């Protein structure tokens with residue numbers, strides 16, 4: 001079986017390898033013929049040796065999509081030929097986080113998705129919406145699960161105000177799912193071009209955080225001095241205090257990202273005075289992904305793909321992800337190693 005391995009902590013250490021064919025799927029398992037993958041910031045952190053608990057060589061990449069090739073005993077929900085998304089948190093079918101559910105992740109401490117045939121538990125796989133390509137489906141597991149959980153945590157519905165920071169994959173998926181719920185969405189970006197593209201996706205208000213460094217004041221102005229019900233915090237220490245400035249009394253700062261690092265200083269006073277709920281998040285469960293994909297199917301949402309790379313250009317894909325700045329997700333086609 002063909003697979004791509006990352007042989008060490010480097011963006012240049014990818015190797016195409018031949019591995020033994022997997023045994024037939026066991027009880028409760030599926031074989032998936034992998035078709036596409038997508039990159040997230042965590043894949044870059046793993047490849048740069050910045051993520052804990054990783055040992056090399058490793059089959060990298062958390063997010064993928066493919067076609068059911070064989071069905072093990074005891075599986076009734078899937079048939080050969082079904083198009084599915086693989087959930088990256090392979091031991092988190094449903095329920096609250098536990099150490100084991102949060103810790104185990106494809107491409108981190110389990111084989112990732114850059115292989116011909118993946119053996120997975122049926123409980124960690126979700127049927128793909130019919131209107132999406134392989135690459136679009138593969139772009140979803142991490143960002144759709146996370147975006148869904150952010151909107152659920154803050155009870156976002158018609159008329160709620162949502163702020164997303166930047167135009168990366170998670171922010172744009174949160175924008176799209178929030179619009180489907182009737183919310184009003186404010187998007188920040190360093191680029192006016194990207195902000196125009198965000199408007200085309202439904203953004204109600206746009207703020208350039210370079211030309212408006214006090215973008216939290218803009219959010220207050222745009223919400224008549226109330227503030228946002230939800231701020232999706234993708235950036236970290238650089239933006240956290242402004243997120244507290246932008247959120248409303250009793251609102252939620254959904255804290256997921258560390259693009260500007262993990263360590264910073266917080267003034268607790270605005271958090272206390274405004275009764276802000278700071279909610280951390282570590283992706284979520286397969287059940288959360290299934291809920292998100294049901295909404296994506298019902299609203300015919302098309303996820304935004306920045307660029308798509310063939311798997312032979314895996315180094316270029318990782319370099320592009322490491323540079324950042326993609327409008328939406330980076331996808332990888334697996335045609336060259338697919339069955």
Ligand SMILES: NC(=O)c1ccc[n+]([C@@H]2O[C@H](COP(=O)([O-])OP(=O)(O)OC[C@H]3O[C@@H](n4cnc5c(N)ncnc54)[C@H](OP(=O)(O)O)[C@@H]3O)[C@@H](O)[C@H]2O)c1
Nearest residue numbers: 041166167168169170189190256257258259281282283325
């Ligand atoms: N914990 C979880 O459950 C979870 C799930 C998903 C993602 N994440 C994390 O969330 C973060 C974002 O992930 P992603 O995949 O969506 O990233 P991405 O696709 O790489 O997006 C990065 C974007 O963030 C924006 N950005 C960078 N610095 C900024 C700043 N100072 N202020 C405002 N925006 C800024 C930029 O947007 P512009 O180019 O428009 O300026 C940039 O393009 C990462 O740290 C990732 O690990 C966590």
